[in-house]
Amino acid sequence: xxxxxxxxxxxxxxxxxxxxxxxxxxxxxxxxxxxxxxxxxxxxxxxxxxxxxxxxxxxxxxxxxxxxxxxxxxxxxxxxxxxxxxxxxxxxxxxxxxxxxxxxxxxxxxxxxxxxxxxxxxxxxxxxxxxxxxxxxxxxxxxxxxxxxxxxxxxxxxxxxxxxxxxxxxxxxxxxxxxxxxxxxxxxxxxxxxxxxxxxxxxxxxxxxxxxxxxxxxxxxxxxxxxxxxxxxxxxxxxxxxxxxxxxxxxxxxxxxxxxxxxxxxxxxxxxxxxxxxxxxxxxxxxxxxxxxxxxxxxxxxxxxxxxxxxxxxxxxxx
Numbered sequence: 001x002x003x004x005x006x007x008x009x010x011x012x013x014x015x016x017x018x019x020x021x022x023x024x025x026x027x028x029x030x031x032x033x034x035x036x037x038x039x040x041x042x043x044x045x046x047x048x049x050x051x052x053x054x055x056x057x058x059x060x061x062x063x064x065x066x067x068x069x070x071x072x073x074x075x076x077x078x079x080x081x082x083x084x085x086x087x088x089x090x091x092x093x094x095x096x097x098x099x100x101x102x103x104x105x106x107x108x109x110x111x112x113x114x115x116x117x118x119x120x121x122x123x124x125x126x127x128x129x130x131x132x133x134x135x136x137x138x139x140x141x142x143x144x145x146x147x148x149x150x151x152x153x154x155x156x157x158x159x160x161x162x163x164x165x166x167x168x169x170x171x172x173x174x175x176x177x178x179x180x181x182x183x184x185x186x187x188x189x190x191x192x193x194x195x196x197x198x199x200x201x202x203x204x205x206x207x208x209x210x211x212x213x214x215x216x217x218x219x220x221x222x223x224x225x226x227x228x229x230x231x232x233x234x235x236x237x238x239x240x241x242x243x244x245x246x247x248x249x250x251x252x253x254x255x256x257x258x259x260x261x262x263x264x265x266x267x268x269x270x271x272x273x274x275x276x277x278x279x280x281x282x283x284x285x286x287x288x289x290x291x292x293x294x295x296x297x298x299x300x301x302x303x304x305x306x307x308x309x310x311x312x313x314x315x316x317x318x319x
Contacts, residue, residue, distance in 0.1 A: 003047035003309045004067075008055045009033050015298035022306045023048065040064040048305050050074065054267070057081040062089060070308030074301040076100060077238060079211040083318055094304035094314045098156060099296040100288035104236055105160035107287045108206055111234045111260030114281045116204075117141040121278060142203075142230065142257065144168050150202030152195070152218070153209030153237060154180070161206055162190060173198055176209075199226040204234070211238035221246035224256065232258045236287045239264040248273040251280055262287050 005019055007028030016028045026042060027034075033055060034042065043049060043065040051057055053075035059082050062068065070092040073081060078095050086093050114120055118139045125131060125139070145168045151158045154176040162172045166189070173193045185192065195218075199205060205227065209215050219233070219242045227233065233256060235242050244265040250256040252273060262283040264270050274280050288294060304314040 004045060005048040005050060005305065005309075006042050006046040007050040008039065009052050011050070012295055012298045014295065015302040018299065018302045019050070019305065023309060036061070043068065048072065048309050050301060050305055051080075053077060053080050055080060059085045062086055062091065065091075070094070070305060070314070072301045072305035072308070072314075074297050077210060078318055079238065092308045092314060093318045094301070094308065094316045095318055096297045096300040096304075097316060099300055100293050101156040101160050103290045103293040104157050104287040105164060107262065107283075107289075108157070108161050108208075108234060108236050109164055111236070111262065111281060111283070112144060112204055112206070112232065115232050115234070115258040115260045115279075116144050120281055142232065144170070144204070146170065147203035148173060148201060150174070150193070150198040150205040152176075152198070152205065152207045154178075154190075155208060155210075157236075158206075158208035159188070161208065162188060173202060177214075195223070196226055199223055200228070202231060203228065204232045207233075207235040207237045207241055209237055209241060211240055215241050217241070217243045219243060219247070221249070224250045227256055229255055230257045232256075232260070234260040236262045239267050244271040244274075247271075248277065251277050 003023045005023040005025050007025060010031050011028040019025050039061055043061065045067060046065060047067050047069050049065065049068060049071045051071065051073055053073065057071060057080060062082060062085055068091050071081060071086060073095045076095055076097050078093065081093055083093050118141050122139045148171045149165050151162055151172065151174040154174045158174065165172050172190045174190055175193055175195045175198045179192050217240065221243055224246055247259060248271045251259055258279045260281045262285055267285065270282065274282060288297060300316065304316050307314040
């Protein structure tokens, strides 16, 4: 008998077709997600679950999956899943690391430049036909070249962002629980700093840390106050790493020059005060949103799921 799989949200056609070769698939064609009630009901007779980072797969949902053997998360992060409880139940959990590194690093730099050079504001200005001629003080931004970049979280994406900084002749400093070896720091041209020193000295700060109890509100109101008033903060990791209300307050008061956000603390809800600010660029969580990357993510998650259903060790098993 073919195993049964639940796909929580609309899936790219190639990945869906691949799953259907090996399993009886429910879902994957409809736009929009399942309610918790629907999720718990539909998962009861499923052997596998294909989910996205916006699906909360907690103890209650996992308990409803009476036959569940594997959960394939189509994302690098897996804070949306109670991995510990899944392990207790003998359920495999997988993610999709590596495939979205370059796209997310590119978007990080798009946000840096958009905030620093006021690109969205200038775009709106031009499209509203308000441009009447060159002015010396029109949309003055901040220099990026030669500045100090502070990276919080030096995983694959953090390192890729640092590599791109070389083209801008930047001094790169970083903070991570696992410091690089001295030789690697020299090879990469990077310097480790304690968090407070990084925040107080960097001109641009980018966040690439994973979300866990230690990083929740890592950038609290007190930490944000350490940053320069001329500094830019970019978050493409997870929203709850930053106290969003405190960030909105700092931006409104001019305690921080600008911010670029692709993730939010209560996603998809966004702190309302941010909508009224002109010194923040807001994106709808599109860090990995290229045709190539999203296709690779979906196929990687699908392969993980099929491997688990076959009794094989999935390529990207979370251990």
